[in-house]
Amino acid sequence: VVTDVTVRLVAVARRVAREPLILILITAGIFEILSGDPISHGVLLFLAAGLVAREQASRPSGEPCLPTERPGTIAPILDDAALSGPLRLARTMPWPVGLAIAVAYAAVVGGFARFTWPMTAAILVPGGLALAAVWEDRSPRPRRPEVARWGLAVWAAVLVALGLWELTQLLLQPSLTVNSYAHPTISYLLDPLLNQHRIDRSVAIFAWLSLGWIVMDR
């Protein structure tokens, strides 16, 4: 039994090592809970890590990919008819219509106070719809575009530096659950803006929706 458990643990460790996204999500989930945020927020990240691990395990040799139009370009050859309903709608919708919907949604939702049930519902609806659309979507993913390794390395360096700087400030606080003016995290710096001004909340929600659009449109 011990050998069986060890073999399984080694397999899990190898899978995590092969997929840095799992490690990033688990680390973020642990610090989310340690820093006193609601357990459900951390659970969401653990769930994400679990889904990625489960999906990776079911496709050990990778998924079928679609060729991009030409090496180095971002435009994959996608058949819209193969996409799930919500994704097909998003992809075929004229961009001014999508923009108008996002602006109107952000303007209305910005009127809700943070951490209230109306705001929670307003965040969970687009988040849930996006997740459901991606979950349903069984069309092949486009092949990874050919990009310069050092170009990727530059992006990774800045993102990792930002993550480490944020983590450093979190660890330099008096405790993980007590904010510090001398060592502010990004959340701490944004709190006054997002708590007090409706327009700031609307801008932030619009930025969040736009980021989601970029992710869903790929």
Added chain:
Amino acid sequence: MSSHDMVVAVYLLLGGCLVALALVGRRPGSPIPSVGTLVTWATDTRARRLGVVLAWAWLGVHFFAR
């Protein structure tokens, strides 16, 4: 310069780097990948795409939801 100011300055510097990379990446023939290319590269399997969408949803939950 206080500790607070230095921390904020580094955040601004790194944020500025991200904006600069995004702008440089939009130029034709740039060796720096654009944000769109980066997302396509990072979500080449259904699993990674699910993970990235959930991470995006978490951002909204973290900053706004109960």
